[in-house]
Amino acid sequence: MSGDGLLVPVDSKVHRIPAQVKIVALFVFVLAVVSTPAAHFWAFALYAVLLAAAIVVAKLPLPVVSRRLAVETPFIVFALLLPFVATGPTFDVLGVQLSQSGVLGAWNVLAKGTLGVIAAILLSATTGPRELLAGLERLRLPSTLVAILSFMVRYLNVVSDDLHRMRIARESRGYVGGRAGHLKAVAGGVGALFVRSFERGERVHLAMQSRGYNGRMPLLGEVGATRAQWIEGLTISLVAVTVAVAARVVGL
Amino acid sequence: MSGPAIHVERLVFAYPDGRQALYGVDFTVERGERVALLGPNGAGKTTLVLHLNGILGSVAGGSGSGRIEIGGTGLHREHLPVIRRKVGLVFQDPDDQLFMPTVRDDVAFGPANLGLRGAELEDRVREALVQVGMQDHADLAPHHLSYGQRRRVAVATVLAMRPEVLVLDEPSSNLDPASRRELSDILTGLDVTLLMITHDLPYALQLCERSLLMDGGRIVADGRTRDLLGDAELMNAHRLELPYGFDPLSVPGPEGR
Amino acid sequence: MLVAIRSQQAKNVRVHVPDGFFDAPTSIATGLIAAGAVGFSLQRANREIRETGPALAGLTAAFVFAVQMVNFPVGAGTSGHLLGGALAAALVGPWTAVLVMSTVLLVQGLLFADGGLTAIGTNITLMGLVTVLVGYFVTRALLQVLPRRTGSVVPAATVGALVSVPVAALCFTGLYAIGGAVDIPLGKLATAMVGWHILVGIGEAVITAAVLGAVVATRPDLVYAARHLQQDLVLVDADGNTSTVSPDKPIAAKPAGRSLGIGVAVTLIVAGGVSLFASAHPDGLEFVGAKLGFESAAKGSAVAGSPLADYGVSGIGNAQVSGALAGIIGVLVTIALGLAIAKVASLRKAS
Ligand SMILES: Nc1ncnc2c1ncn2[C@@H]1O[C@H](COP(=O)(O)OP(=O)(O)OP(=O)(O)O)[C@@H](O)[C@H]1O
Ligand SMILES: [Mg+2]
Numbered sequence: 001m002s003g004d005g006l007l008v009p010v011d012s013k014v015h016r017i018p019a020q021v022k023i024v025a026l027f028v029f030v031l032a033v034v035s036t037p038a039a040h041f042w043a044f045a046l047y048a049v050l051l052a053a054a055i056v057v058a059k060l061p062l063p064v065v066s067r068r069l070a071v072e073t074p075f076i077v078f079a080l081l082l083p084f085v086a087t088g089p090t091f092d093v094l095g096v097q098l099s100q101s102g103v104l105g106a107w108n109v110l111a112k113g114t115l116g117v118i119a120a121i122l123l124s125a126t127t128g129p130r131e132l133l134a135g136l137e138r139l140r141l142p143s144t145l146v147a148i149l150s151f152m153v154r155y156l157n158v159v160s161d162d163l164h165r166m167r168i169a170r171e172s173r174g175y176v177g178g179r180a181g182h183l184k185a186v187a188g189g190v191g192a193l194f195v196r197s198f199e200r201g202e203r204v205h206l207a208m209q210s211r212g213y214n215g216r217m218p219l220l221g222e223v224g225a226t227r228a229q230w231i232e233g234l235t236i237s238l239v240a241v242t243v244a245v246a247a248r249v250v251g252l
Numbered sequence: 253m254s255g256p257a258i259h260v261e262r263l264v265f266a267y268p269d270g271r272q273a274l275y276g277v278d279f280t281v282e283r284g285e286r287v288a289l290l291g292p293n294g295a296g297k298t299t300l301v302l303h304l305n306g307i308l309g310s311v312a313g314g315s316g317s318g319r320i321e322i323g324g325t326g327l328h329r330e331h332l333p334v335i336r337r338k339v340g341l342v343f344q345d346p347d348d349q350l351f352m353p354t355v356r357d358d359v360a361f362g363p364a365n366l367g368l369r370g371a372e373l374e375d376r377v378r379e380a381l382v383q384v385g386m387q388d389h390a391d392l393a394p395h396h397l398s399y400g401q402r403r404r405v406a407v408a409t410v411l412a413m414r415p416e417v418l419v420l421d422e423p424s425s426n427l428d429p430a431s432r433r434e435l436s437d438i439l440t441g442l443d444v445t446l447l448m449i450t451h452d453l454p455y456a457l458q459l460c461e462r463s464l465l466m467d468g469g470r471i472v473a474d475g476r477t478r479d480l481l482g483d484a485e486l487m488n489a490h491r492l493e494l495p496y497g498f499d500p501l502s503v504p505g506p507e508g509r
Numbered sequence: 510m511l512v513a514i515r516s517q518q519a520k521n522v523r524v525h526v527p528d529g530f531f532d533a534p535t536s537i538a539t540g541l542i543a544a545g546a547v548g549f550s551l552q553r554a555n556r557e558i559r560e561t562g563p564a565l566a567g568l569t570a571a572f573v574f575a576v577q578m579v580n581f582p583v584g585a586g587t588s589g590h591l592l593g594g595a596l597a598a599a600l601v602g603p604w605t606a607v608l609v610m611s612t613v614l615l616v617q618g619l620l621f622a623d624g625g626l627t628a629i630g631t632n633i634t635l636m637g638l639v640t641v642l643v644g645y646f647v648t649r650a651l652l653q654v655l656p657r658r659t660g661s662v663v664p665a666a667t668v669g670a671l672v673s674v675p676v677a678a679l680c681f682t683g684l685y686a687i688g689g690a691v692d693i694p695l696g697k698l699a700t701a702m703v704g705w706h707i708l709v710g711i712g713e714a715v716i717t718a719a720v721l722g723a724v725v726a727t728r729p730d731l732v733y734a735a736r737h738l739q740q741d742l743v744l745v746d747a748d749g750n751t752s753t754v755s756p757d758k759p760i761a762a763k764p765a766g767r768s769l770g771i772g773v774a775v776t777l778i779v780a781g782g783v784s785l786f787a788s789a790h791p792d793g794l795e796f797v798g799a800k801l802g803f804e805s806a807a808k809g810s811a812v813a814g815s816p817l818a819d820y821g822v823s824g825i826g827n828a829q830v831s832g833a834l835a836g837i838i839g840v841l842v843t844i845a846l847g848l849a850i851a852k853v854a855s856l857r858k859a860s
Contacts, residue, residue, distance in 0.1 A: 004393070005620030023619075030627045034529045034536070068622050082693065101692060112529020113625065120622035130353035130393070132619055144551055144563060148612050150353060151567020152574065153620065157395045158347050159571040160578075187716055190576055191723020194600060197572040198565065198731050203348040205562030206307040210341045211413060212333065212365030215559055220357065269730045351564060 005132075005153075006068060006124040013232075014058035014126045018225040019135025021233035026123045028237035032244040033115045038108035043247040044115065050236050051118050058126050068121050069114065079109040129153045134220040147217045151204070159197050166193065255324025257283045257417050257445040258304060263318030265299060265309055273299040274316070275469035281417075283323075286446040286506065288456035288477060291466035292491040297449045298344060300466070301419050304447075305339040306332050323416060337366060340415030344422050344449075346402035350394040355386065355405050358394065362413040380412035381405075384438055400431035407438065417445045424452045440506075453481055453494055457505050465490060478505055525617065525632050526681075528625030535688025540630025546638045547611050554604035569601050570612040576720075577613070592636055592677070595644025595670035596717045599662060600724065602733040603645040610637035631684065639677045644669035648734050662735040663721045670717035674710035678702040 014022075029050075036043045055065060083102035091098055127135070133153070137146045166189045205213075225233070258281040266272040273296045281287050289297050302308040306327050309316050320327040322335050343349045352358040359377045368376055381387040384404040394402060403423065410418065423439070424432045432452075436459055439446065450456050456463055456477055463480050465473035467490045473480055480486065481500035487493065494500065531539075558566060573593040593613075597606035611633045617623040624632045644666070651665035682699045724732055 005616075006622060027626055030528050030625065031533070034627050035533050109527075109530055113527035116528025116625040116627070117622055120618065120626055124620050124622045129620060130357075133353065136619075142548070142551055144555075144558060145547065145608065145612070147563035148566045148570060148608060149615060151351060151564045152570035152612050152616055154351055154353060154394070155347075155568050155571040156574060156616075159568065159575045163575045163578075187719025188723045190716070191720045191727070193575065194569075194572055194720065194724055195728050195731065197568045198600075198728075200345075200348060201562070201565035201568035203343065203345070204351050204564035204568070206302060207341075207343050207349045208351065208361070208562060208564065209307050210305050210336055210339070211362035211409065212336050213361075213562075214333075214365060217563070218357070218361060218364040220353065269728060 005129055006064065006121060007128050008060055008064055008125045009128075010059045012057060012059045012126065014054060014122070017126075017233040018138075018223070018229055019127050019131040020138040021135075021225050021230055022123050022127055023132075023135050023139060025233050025237040026119050028234065029119050029240045030116050032237065032240040033112055033119075036244045036247050038104050038111065040247040040250070043243050044111045046243050047115050047240055050239060051115065051122065054122055054236055055118075058122060060122070060125050064125060065118060065121050069117055076110065079106040079113075082106040082109070130220065137220055138224065143217060146220075150217070150220075151201075155197075155200070158200070159193070162196055163189070163193055255321060256280045257285065257323055258447065259319075259321040260300075260303075261319040263300070263303060263309075263316070263320065265303065265314065265316035265318075267299075268314070273469055274303075274318075277318070277466075277469070277471055279464055279471050279474060281445060281447060283416075283445055284443075285462060286460040287448070288460035288463040289447060289449045289466060290451075290453070290456060290463055290480070290492060295466045295490075296469040297466055298421055299469075301341065301421060301447065301449060303327075304417070304419055305336045305341055307341075337413060338416045340410035340413055340418050340444075342406050342410050342418070342420045342423060344425075346399070346406040347394070349406040349409060350402060353393060354390070355381070355392055355394065355397070356390040358405065359390075359409050359412050362409060366413065376412050380408040383411055384408045385434070400427050403427060403431070404435065404438075407435070411442075415444060417447065418442065420446070420448045422449050422451065424450060424455045453492065453500075454498055454503070457481060457500055457503065459506060461506050465492075467491075525614070525624030526628040526635070528627050530625070530628060531631060531684055531688035533627075535684055536627050536631060538630075538688075539634040539684065540627075543611070543630040543633035543638065546607055547633070550604040550607040550611075554602070554608060557602065557605055566601070566605050566609055567612070569597065569605070570609045570616070573597055573609060573613050574616065591713055591716050592640050592674065594636060594640025594677075595648070595666060595673045595713070596720060598641045598645035599648055599666040599669065599717075599721060599734040600732060603641055605733075606641045606645070607637055610641055613637075635677050635681055635684075639680050640673040643676045644673040645734070647672050652734065652738075657738055659725055659729040659732065659735040659738045661738070662732055663718055663725060666721050666734065667714045667718040671710045671714035674713050675703045675706045678706035 017025075029047075033044075033047050036047075055062075082105045083098040084096075089100050091100060124132075133146055133150050136149065137143070170185055170189065258279075260277055260279050263274050263277040264272075265274040277296075277300055289301070291297050299308060303320060304322065306312055306320075306329075308314055309318075309320075309327075311327055311329050311332065322338055325331050325334060325338075327335055350358050352361055356377060359380050360373055363373055363376045377390070378387060381390060384407050386401060386404050386408060389397065389401065389405070394405070397405065403426075407420075407423070418439075420439075423435055427435060432455070436455065439448075439459060446460070448456070448460060460477055463473075463475065463477040464471050465480055465486070472490060473483075473486055478500050481494060554566075573596075576593055576596075577590050594606065594610055597609050600606075601609065614624060614629060614632050614637055618626055618629050618632070647669035648662070648665045651668055652661055655661035655665055679699065679702070682695065682702050685698060686695050721732065725735070729735060
């Protein structure tokens with residue numbers, strides 16, 4: 001996995017919005033989606049349209065979005081089981097008893113989960129790791145946590161590459177072995193990986209100290225977002241909130 | 253300020269896991285000298301240089317003893333900031349040295365810790381990047397650079413702090429011949445005291461008039477690079493080998509310049 | 510052998526709770542728990558992080574992230590992956606481990622769109638907090654009875670890992686009982702979840718054992734949970750004289766000890782109580798809400814305006830809001846209880 005996350009490096013209006021605005025916008029949007037009762041199908045259709053519009057503005061290629069949807073799989077399975085296991089009144093489809101609340105629940109999990117993932121993809125595909133960190137810093141995430149996050153992101157590739165190299169080294173030596181042997185080899189490798197990562201962590205700290213590190217990381221995000229940027233960035237989320245409120249009102 | 257650039261006396265050190273790496277090291281480097289630190293793998297070279305700005309050793313709370321002076325200033329806890337400003341350390345693996353999200357952030361890290369801000373900081377960063385020829389890569393992430401480029405940025409991160417003593421841990425390893433030569437051009441152009449760990453003996457001869465030979469946690473030889481490299485018996489005894497066909501007595505060294 | 514492992518870089522599915530899986534009050538409540546836990550851990554790990562640097566925690570997080578890509582088949586064609594909470598706790602200590610796991614989950618959520626943003630609190634609570642604390646608590650408890658040497662940390666943490674996964678699954682079930690969208694028979698869910706995760710836990714335990722074994726064999730000094738079991742060093746000076754020194758003082762070697770034990774016990778009792786209660790009363794939180802006096806009006810009378818505007822006037826007119834309030838109150842009570850206990854414990858220690 002790359003330390004760049006899902007970033008699609010093109011230039012678009014969405015890419016240019018400051019990260020802190022996008023994080024807040026994503027959060028508000030998802031909150032609106034999550035708090036919409038499942039039975040208001042039209043509201044979910046509107047959310048989907050909003051997201052589609054944002055994806056077009058962000059110039060994101062569709063395969064990027066669809067490939068990432070795979071992260072949902074275990075919960076799709078769970079959702080598909082719901083109609084069969086949920087309690088309450090049932091109805092009959094082709095001779096199979098399905099629970100009404102189960103079907104609605106499955107829809108609820110699928111719709112909200114999918115919209116949430118797409119919204120999150122929108123954030124991670126339009127925001128580089130550095131901007132994301134700067135955004136979190138602007139949002140007052142504790143600086144130690146931002147520092148840890150930043151080191152993790154920086155060394156994601158290095159550590160993953162180490163793991164990868166170790167596996168190639170093992171396999172290229174024609175390692176077969178039984179399952180137990182395999183387990184031992186992999187786990188030994190992972191143990192060595194930890195020692196390597198830990199020692200690198202120590203060396204990085206030494207390198208920081210030798211350049212005068214005094215316990216405080218320099219700030220990353222020196223620029224704040226303007227009011228216009230906040231308004232622009234939050235547009236979609238505010239529309240979503242309106243939809244959510246409307247759904248509640250209509251549902252009376 | 254008076255005194256030699258580096259003065260080390262009876263330095264002993266064991267790592268926290270109990271493995272002792274230094275068994276009494278003594279040497280002195282005068283101002284403006286360029287000295288190579290040679291020795292086989294595991295000799296304790298890296299361990300030694302990590303002592304020079306107090307990141308290992310008793311000042312850092314480790315197990316060890318001995319005495320270190322940098323430019324006449326004793327290495328004590330209260331002098332650490334001053335010492336770290338004077339001694340610039342370039343690590344063996346550039347991935348250890350480059351830990352910030354972008355090249356620019358990384359080069360700015362040291363000067364920012366020295367208190368520089370704003371335009372002054374920017375100038376310092378640009379100057380250091382120009383010195384190593386990486387000014388066009390300032391906004392890239394370290395993992396998007398080639399190994400040689402990372403090495404050069406690593407040197408820039410230290411140059412940006414304007415050290416008096418520059419300590420490099422195997423600067424030429426993993427560099428292609430052109431990058432290796434470019435780096436030596438950068439290093440010869442600097443007006444600093446230089447201590448360079450290297451396994452690249454021709455490089456040592458080219459850059460450093462004097463060499464220290466280390467083995468088993470001790471300094472076992474100290475003299476002109478050309479003389480050390482020409483002493484076949486000494487070389488054999490400490491697992492040092494010259495590249496095939498290389499004759500240290502016939503090539504020009506820094507004295508010739 | 511039940512478990513075989515294959516590393517898998519490319520296609521990898523993690524079991525992170527997505528958005529909308531639990532209702533909003535549950536997400537908010539777990540969000541608060543997670544925020545509190547991270548804040549508390551930051552405070553507890555502060556000294557460690559000052560001495561060893563944030564880079565170490567960051568690299569451990571990168572390590573956990575990479576290791577989570579190692580999959581193992583559990584059965585029926587599905588596979589599990591290492592969560593790493595118990596392992597991280599044994600390696601770097603519980604507080605740093607909570608930060609490490611939270612960091613991993615934050616990066617997965619923000620950078621890789623993995624795990625919903627509103628569910629980040631839930632994910633941190635389940636995978637960052639429960640696995641770490643349970644794993645570490647069990648490890649420390651077993652170390653009390655096992656022989657006093659570094660190697661003992663391997664069996665201890667193995668059991669810790671084994672226990673941590675089903676407990677996290679149980680907590681998941683508890684959360685589902687409180688904030689699941691659809692009523693499904695909770696007994697069945699709990700049995701299925703726990704049964705399944707015992708299998709996953711065995712995988713977790715086997716990997717944890719092997720990894721810790723490898724670390725103990727090469728760098729025993731790195732294993733946090735075993736640092737207090739280290740032996741003295743022998744140093745030879747320039748003249749060949751030897752002397753004995755104690756290894757670098759373990760940083761906050763026993764920060765957890767008692768207060769952690771009590772904390773975990775309280776958490777487990779509360780969590781257990783809540784889930785039992787919830788399974789006895791399918792609408793657990795609403796029941797709590799009613800008991801607490803937030804008489805919920807007829808369903809569907811939700812007011813679109815600010816719910817808090819109605820608060821003092823006519824009670825809370827919305828089951829979800831009353832649920833949220835109950836959840837928040839529950840969390841606050843738990844936190845207050847935890848703080849009080851920690852305070853008492855520290856006072857007792859000081860005196
Ligand atoms: N972090 C550490 N913990 C424990 N032992 C260490 C550590 N780093 C180095 N050592 C040991 O200290 C000794 C000296 O290591 P050092 O890295 O200083 O050697 P070196 O001369 O730089 O070798 P190389 O040429 O391979 O870089 C070796 O035996 C090594 O195994
Ligand atoms: Mg070395």
